[in-house]
Each structure stands twice: as C-alpha cells, then as structure tokens.
Amino acid sequence: MTGIRMNKFIYFGKKLLLFLMSIVVLSVAVFFITRLAPGDPLVSYYGERAEKMGPEERAWAEEKLGLHESMPVQYVRWLTNVMRGDFGISYKYKRDVVGVIGERIGNTLLLGGIGFVLIFCLALLLGILCARHEGKLPDRVICGIGTVSSCIPEFWLSLLLVLIFAVNLKWLPSSGSYTAGGPGQWPDRARHLILPTAAVVLGHLWYYAYLIRNRILEEVRADYVLLAKAKGLGRHSILYRHCLRNVMPAYLSIMAISVPHILGGTYIIEVVFSYPGLGTLLYESARYKDYNLLMLLCMLSGIAVILSNLAVQMINERGYGNDERQ
Amino acid sequence: MTKDSKFEIVGIRRLPCTESVKQKKRKRRYRDKPIAAAAILVLIVLACLLCELVMTGDPASLDLRSCSVPPGREFLFGTDTMGRDIFSMIWYGGRISLFIGIASTLLSTVLAVILGAASGIAPARIDALMMRLTDIFLSIPSLPLVILMQAVLGQANLFSISFVLGITGWMSIARVVRSEVRRIRNSEYLIAAKCMGGGFFHILWKHLTPNFIPSIMFMVVMNVRNAIVAESTLSFMGIGLPVEEVTWGSMLSLSENALLTNAWWIILIPGSFLTVTLLCITSLGNYLRGKGNTGQSNL
Numbered sequence: 001m002t003g004i005r006m007n008k009f010i011y012f013g014k015k016l017l018l019f020l021m022s023i024v025v026l027s028v029a030v031f032f033i034t035r036l037a038p039g040d041p042l043v044s045y046y047g048e049r050a051e052k053m054g055p056e057e058r059a060w061a062e063e064k065l066g067l068h069e070s071m072p073v074q075y076v077r078w079l080t081n082v083m084r085g086d087f088g089i090s091y092k093y094k095r096d097v098v099g100v101i102g103e104r105i106g107n108t109l110l111l112g113g114i115g116f117v118l119i120f121c122l123a124l125l126l127g128i129l130c131a132r133h134e135g136k137l138p139d140r141v142i143c144g145i146g147t148v149s150s151c152i153p154e155f156w157l158s159l160l161l162v163l164i165f166a167v168n169l170k171w172l173p174s175s176g177s178y179t180a181g182g183p184g185q186w187p188d189r190a191r192h193l194i195l196p197t198a199a200v201v202l203g204h205l206w207y208y209a210y211l212i213r214n215r216i217l218e219e220v221r222a223d224y225v226l227l228a229k230a231k232g233l234g235r236h237s238i239l240y241r242h243c244l245r246n247v248m249p250a251y252l253s254i255m256a257i258s259v260p261h262i263l264g265g266t267y268i269i270e271v272v273f274s275y276p277g278l279g280t281l282l283y284e285s286a287r288y289k290d291y292n293l294l295m296l297l298c299m300l301s302g303i304a305v306i307l308s309n310l311a312v313q314m315i316n317e318r319g320y321g322n323d324e325r326q
Numbered sequence: 327m328t329k330d331s332k333f334e335i336v337g338i339r340r341l342p343c344t345e346s347v348k349q350k351k352r353k354r355r356y357r358d359k360p361i362a363a364a365a366i367l368v369l370i371v372l373a374c375l376l377c378e379l380v381m382t383g384d385p386a387s388l389d390l391r392s393c394s395v396p397p398g399r400e401f402l403f404g405t406d407t408m409g410r411d412i413f414s415m416i417w418y419g420g421r422i423s424l425f426i427g428i429a430s431t432l433l434s435t436v437l438a439v440i441l442g443a444a445s446g447i448a449p450a451r452i453d454a455l456m457m458r459l460t461d462i463f464l465s466i467p468s469l470p471l472v473i474l475m476q477a478v479l480g481q482a483n484l485f486s487i488s489f490v491l492g493i494t495g496w497m498s499i500a501r502v503v504r505s506e507v508r509r510i511r512n513s514e515y516l517i518a519a520k521c522m523g524g525g526f527f528h529i530l531w532k533h534l535t536p537n538f539i540p541s542i543m544f545m546v547v548m549n550v551r552n553a554i555v556a557e558s559t560l561s562f563m564g565i566g567l568p569v570e571e572v573t574w575g576s577m578l579s580l581s582e583n584a585l586l587t588n589a590w591w592i593i594l595i596p597g598s599f600l601t602v603t604l605l606c607i608t609s610l611g612n613y614l615r616g617k618g619n620t621g622q623s624n625l
Contacts, residue, residue: 022462134623147612151604153555155562156597159581167588174585217623225624235625243625271563283563309461 015310022306023299030298031075034291065091078295088292092284097292101281101300108277111193112266115200119262120255122205127212132239134217146206154203154265158272161195175274192275199269204262208254215250219243253315259308263301363609370603374424377417384414386572397591404591407583408569412591416599419572423600426488426573427554433492434553435546438499439538443530445500446507457504464497472556482567487560491553499545506538547611551604558600574600 053061067074081088087097126142133139152160166174173192219225220243228238267279274280278297285294373380382402388409397404403412445456472494510516519529558575560566567576577596584592 018458018461021458025462147608148601148605151551151608152601153558153597153604155559156578156593156600159578159585159593159597162585163588163590163593167585220623220625221621222624229624238625268559268563283565287565309464 015314019306019310023303026302026306027079027295027299028075030295030302031078032071034289034294035071035074087296090285090293091290092288092293097296100293101278101296104277104281107275108266108270108279111196111200111270111275111277112262114193114197115204115266116258116262118197118201119204119208119258120251122201123209123212124251126205126209127216128239128244130209130213131216131220134220143210146210149202150206150210152203154199154268155272157203158196158199158269161199162273165195176276196269196273196275199272200262200266203265203269204258207261208258211254212247212251215247215254216243219246222246249315249318253312256308256311256315260301260305263304267301360606360609360613363606366602367606367610370420370599370606371424374417374420377414377421380417381411381414383411386410386570396589403595404589406577406592407580407587407589410572412577412595415572415577416574416596419574419577419596420599420603422484422567422571423554423557423573423575424603426484426491426557427550429485429488430491430495430553430557431546431549433489434495434549435499435542437492438496438542439503439530439535441496442500442503443507443534444526446504446534447511447526447529453504453508457501460497460500472560482560482565483571484567487557487566488553491556495549495553499542499549502542502545503538506541507534510534510537544611544615547607547614551607551611554600554604554607 069077078088089095090097090100093100126146130139130142162174165172172195174195176192216239220239222243225238225243228242233241266277267282269275270277270279271283278300281293282297282301284290285297391409393405393407393409395401395405401411401413403416405411406415441456441460445453445460448456472490516529516533519533524532554574557566557573558578561571561573561575562578562581564579567573569576569579574596578593578600581593584590
C-alpha cells in the first residue's frame with residue numbers, strides 16, 4: 001500500500017517539476033524575444049512625446065522604467081518582483097498589469113467558456129449521429145458540410161458573419177461587448193456575444209466532432225460489441241451504455257487538447273470583432289511593445305496550454321503511476 | 327440478367343446484377359480518390375504560376391478613380407478600396423500565398439525529420455531531453471510565438487514569414503518521426519548499415535526516410551494548409567505581410583473599410599479562393615492518410 005502511494009507521490013512530483021520547468025523556459029523565451037524585438041517601448045508610455053526626447057531625457061525615462069540595465073539583470077529583477085506578486089505596470093495604460101488584465105479576462109473566459117461548452121456538447125451529438133448512420137446519407141451530408149466548414153479560416157468566417165448578420169441584415173451588432181455609453185445590461189451583452197460565439201463554435205466544431213465520430217466507429221468494431229449483440233442487447237444500449245463509456249477517456253483528452261486551439265481561435269476572433277478580451281489586449285501589447293503586459297499575457301496563455309497538455313498526459317497514462325499495475 | 331454474364335444466377339436471394347464488370351472496375355478505380363479536389367488544385371496552382379498570362383491588369387497599379395468598383399466587365403472581380411484589380415491580384419497573390427505555404431512546410435519538415443530522427447536514434451537520456459524540449463516548444467501557444475518572432479525579424483517579407491512559420495511548425499511531425507524511428511532502430515538492416523560505416527544522414531536518407539514517409543505525409547500536407555492559414559491570418563491582422571505585398575490574407579486586411587461600404591466582393595472573393603484551396607489540400611491530405619475504419623461494423 002505504501003509503495004503504491006509512494007509511486008503516486010513520485011508521479012505527481014515529476015509532473016509538477018515538468019510544469020515548473022516548462023513555465024521557467026517559457027518565461028525566459030518570451031522575455032528575451034520581446035526585449036530583442038525592435039520597436040520603442042517608450043513610445044507606448046509617452047506617446048508622441050517619446051520621439052521628441054533628447055538623449056538625456058531618454059536615459060532618464062529608460063531608467064525610470066528600468067530599461068537601462070542589461071537583459072539578464074532585467075529578467076532577474078522581473079522574476080523577483082513576480083515572486084513578490086508584482087507584475088509591473090502597463091506602459092500604455094499606466095496601471096498595474098494585473099488590473100488591466102483583470103478587467104478583460106472575464107470577457108475572454110465568457111466567450112471561450114461558452115464556445116468550449118457548446119463545441120463539446122454539439123461535437124458529441126454530431127459524433128454519435130454520424131456514427132449511428134455510418135456511411136449512410138446523414139453521415140455523408142454532415143461529413144461533407146463539416147469538412148468544408150473546417151477549411152474556412154476563422155477570421156474569414158467572422159468577417160462573413162459580420163457581413164451577413166451585421167452589415168446586411170442589421171440583426172446583430174458587429175463589434176464590442178456592449179453598446180457604447182456605459183456598460184450594458186445582460187440582454188445587450190448577450191446580443192454582442194452571439195456572433196463571436198458562433199464564429200468560435202463553427203470554426204472548431206467539426207474538427208472535434210470528426211475525432212469523436214472516428215473514435216466511436218473504432219469502438220463499434222471491437223469484439224465486445226459482438227458479444228453484447230450475441231447476448232441480445234439492442235443497438236441503443238450497446239452504443240450508449242458500452243461504447244460511449246469507452247470513448248469517454250478519449251473524449252476527455254480531446255477536450256484537454258482543444259484548450260490551446262480554442263484559446264488561439266478566440267484571440268483571433270476577438271481581434272476581428274474588436275471584443276475587449278485578452279486577444280485584443282495581446283495584439284495591442286505586441287504591436288506597441290507593452291513589455292510587462294505582453295509578458296503576463298503570454299505567460300497566462302502558456303500556462304493554460306501547459307496545464308492542458310499535462311492533463312492530456314495524465315489522462316492517457318492514468319493508472320500507470322504505480323508500476324505494479326503496469 | 328444482363329448481356330455479358332454467361333450464366334444465369336439462381337437462388338433464394340438472387341440479386342439483380344445491374345452493373346457490368348467494366349463499370350464496376352472503373353468505379354472502384356475512382357472511388358474515394360479526390361479527383362475533383364486534385365483537378366481544382368492543379369488549376370489554381372497553374373493559374374497562379376502562370377499569372378502573367380491570366381491577369382487582365384497590373385495587380386500593383388493603384389487606380390484612385392476606380393475604388394471599390396463592383397464586379398463588372400472591366401474589372402472581372404471588381405476593385406478593392408485602393409483601386410486595385412482583384413482578378414489580377416487573386417492570381418498574383420495566390421502565387422505568394424502558395425509559396426509561403428510550401429516554403430515554410432519544407433523548412434519545418436526538414437527540421438522535423440532531422441531532429442526527430444536524431445532523437446529516435448540517440449540514447450535514451452538525450453532522447454528524453456529532446457522530447458521534453460519539444461513538449462515545451464509545443465506548449466508555447468503558437469499565435470503569440472509567431473507574433474513575437476515576427477516582431478524580432480522586423481518588417482515582414484516573404485522569406486521572414488516563411489521562416490517564422492516553418493520554425494514554429496515542426497514539433498508534431500518530429501514526434502511522429504521519432505516514434506517511427508524508435509520502432510525500427512534495432513532492425514538488422516540498420517545495424518548492418520551502421521557496421522558498414524554509414525553516416526547519420528546516409529542512414530536517415532536511405533533507410534529511415536522510406537519507412538516514415540507514409541506516416542508523416544498527411545501531416546506534411548496539413549502543414550502546408552496550416553501555414554497558408556497562419557500567413558493569411560497574420561497578414562489580415564496587420565502583423566504579417568504589409569498591404570502592398572499582395573497575398574490572399576493581405577487582400578483581406580482591407581476588409582474593415584469594405585465592411586463599412588458593404589463592398590462584399592472585396593471580402594468574399596479572396597476568401598473563397600483561400601477556402602477552396604484549403605479544402606482541396608485537406609481532401610488530398612485525407613486521402614493520403616488513408617481510410618480510418620475498414621471492416622464491418624459490429625453494431
């Protein structure tokens with residue numbers, strides 16, 4: 001018993017170590033790449049004024065922002081500040097980075113979360129539907145439409161949606177998260193969410209539905225299905241009680257894999273709809289060299305991705321933490 | 327009973343034979359092969375390669391008198407908000423989009439094959455280290471990474487963007503190559519080749535590559551697709567190629583103005599070409615992957 005517990009301990013310890021290592025490497029990479037990039041962070045802090053500065057003024061400004069030191073020193077200082085919970089200020093908004101992100105993160109989580117849930121509910125339904133009618137008309141039609149839909153680039157899909165529903169039919173607003181003039185109420189927000197969510201869902205749905213469909217079809221060809229059939233079980237109870245249960249681990253790991261993809265897609269769609277979320281923030285900070293903000297945003301997305309990759313690994317290796325069972 | 331069957335088939339469940347053997351053979355030969363996709367793709371690629379012959383105008387000339395002209399006789403697909411002829415730009419820009427897709431895939435495939443094979447042949451410790459590094463690379467979200475790399479390389483051009491997309495796209499292929507190589511690394515013919523003094527690249531090219539090519543072919547084709555999508559997304563957002571450099575993506579970067587004036591052709595036409603091309607590439611890729619589920623369903 002203690003042996004098993006010990007092995008589990010080691011297993012999670014290893015995963016934790018890997019997680020920390022990945023984060024450190026990620027932070028070093030992002031830090032150095034951003035600092036090496038051409039472009040002037042002073043412009044984003046001082047605006048137009050930065051270009052007219054004399055050399056002395058520049059030196060003073062750089063010292064104030066802590067940009068005068070060598071890069072390793074800057075990194076170490078950034079790291080120690082982070083350890084103390086201080087992520088620095090945004091050069092553009094001249095405020096604490098955490099505050100700037102805190103305002104926007106809710107919007108992204110809402111859009112991405114609704115999209116994620118919808119994608120996986122619909123993907124499972126479509127997967128089952130296709131698998132039940134394998135090779136017949138419904139399956140072929142859905143597969144055809146799905147293949148086409150998965151080939152449409154996200155940003156163009158969003159453009160199309162705006163063109164159709166906002167510009168021509170004038171049903172839905174095309175940008176923002178609420179009508180200008182004060183934060184709107186929930187119905188207003190929901191109306192602004194429809195198009196971006198539709199873009200997120202349509203852009204990703206088929207990829208996952210197809211994976212699930214194929215996984216179910218693989219399962220249906222297993223020998224136990226034949227046994228269950230011989231035992232006299234009906235098609236439905238074989239599919240829903242036995243096959244789907246075996247598909248669930250794969251479904252979970254597909255869900256975990258999808259996090260980075262859906263996150264990236266959400267970022268792009270946010271930019272197209274100028275939806276005030278992390279995507280637009282990331283885009284702005286990359287353009288205007290808002291170092292501290294860019295750093296934290298990259299780290300946040302990176303951590304989400306690393307965590308989901310770890311989750312995939314742990315789902316796929318479940319039970320292997322203790323060697324006796326292997 | 328049809329003309330060319332010599333025997334009458336009898337029995338309880340006699341199925342009428344409606345197709346001749348010849349028809350059946352022909353059907354089998356073309357079944358599940360992406361003939362249409364391949365034909366359309368060849369057409370688009372040829373038109374893009376020979377764009378000088380196809381173009382009806384100069385894609386770079388800015389005609390300020392005819393901005394946002396709807397499709398008509400003079401401008402087959404209309405003009406964009408800067409007064410450029412979209413019909414000519416499609417072919418001219420397609421050449422660049424396709425070039426970026428193929429160039430970056432070449433780079434990422436070569437990287438993936440070399441790193442994956444090196445990792446597969448290497449002793450366990452080095453292999454583990456390299457795979458950890460690959461995992462970490464994979465875990466960096468690709469969009470911010472591409473934006474960052476692009477910022478480092480400065481003003482984007484054709485080669486820098488291919489380079490960036492190539493260098494961020496090798497990880498998943500490398501993993502497959504590595505696992506394939508690990509599977510065959512102890513084969514007799516590899517040991518024989520090593521004993522006879524074959525170098526790393528000789529073994530890689532002569533013995534390993536033929537073994538893993540079928541399993542990475544699908545991913546390579548998909549890589550072309552992903553690179554084209556990534557390039558057009560970046561150019562669309564204004565962080566890839568500038569508007570002056572015509573590609574399908576940078577043509578779409580004018581769409582914000584087009585949305586205001588409801589100039590649908592500026593958005594619809596380049597995007598449809600992009601989508602059709604991607605669709606053809608995807609069907610070819612799916613064909614290369616082969617059929618997933620053969621055999622009778624037990625359900």
